[in-house]
Amino acid sequence: MEERVLYDEKAINHLIANVSEDELCNLAELFKVFGDSTRIKILYDLFDGEKNVTEICEDLEMNQSAVSHQLKILRTSKLIGSRRDGKQMIYFLADDHVKTIIAMGKDHIEE
Amino acid sequence: MEERVLYDEKAINHLIANVSEDELCNLAELFKVFGDSTRIKILYDLFDGEKNVTEICEDLEMNQSAVSHQLKILRTSKLIGSRRDGKQMIYFLADDHVKTIIAMGKDHIEE
DNA sequence: TGTTCATATGAATATATTATCATATGTTCC
């Protein structure tokens, strides 16, 4: 009773055709962002919906400075977006790729 | 005329439901492996099909030791497999997740 | 068995990265 992610093989192959060396380096930079437990926990935390910095700190049980530093990296990579709400900054997932990429990773690990 | 990867949202959501802290750390470890330009280039090189170490070194224009060190990390993460053929070791992609994960990354970057 | 080719590995160095601490910035409200 296995659940499998379905994907369009043709679209996948089209996407990964002729990737330049530069693009591969950019890809590595992107995956590097996913490759830190604090950042992945932040992303996963935001799967619930948008949150402010204090909430994220509480969820992760980490200090505010460490979280803010990582939020900046996530923002720079456009994996999350932010908006101000009074004194607070609200963070949210930028798009569905984040979920998909993490799901693919989980799928790989589960084997 | 945009080409989009299709994926099954329900399957994705099922996969990412209730991921434990430990599993998130394992995911970070996995993505860390993708997060290095040498390793990503090796993986992409293997999209062509299986290759021996010397071929990979030539393709990447990198010295053998550096490549072997990274091959070991890729092997340990089960992203590639290997078999011996006489004096040579042949490396190949372990499964389709690698292509899918890289395609998702590319899809994200392209926006 | 000794030589050559192919690959792996250990140690060392150089570089990158993360968390922490201290402090700065920005917002609200009195």
Add this chain to the structure above:
DNA sequence: GGAACATATGATAATATATTCATATGAACA
């Protein structure tokens, strides 16, 4: 304007990581 709260940021120190060099292992074959 000043205090209090929320967040960001710079510098530092500790740790992790990648490449290189030297060398070891392993297979083939004379």
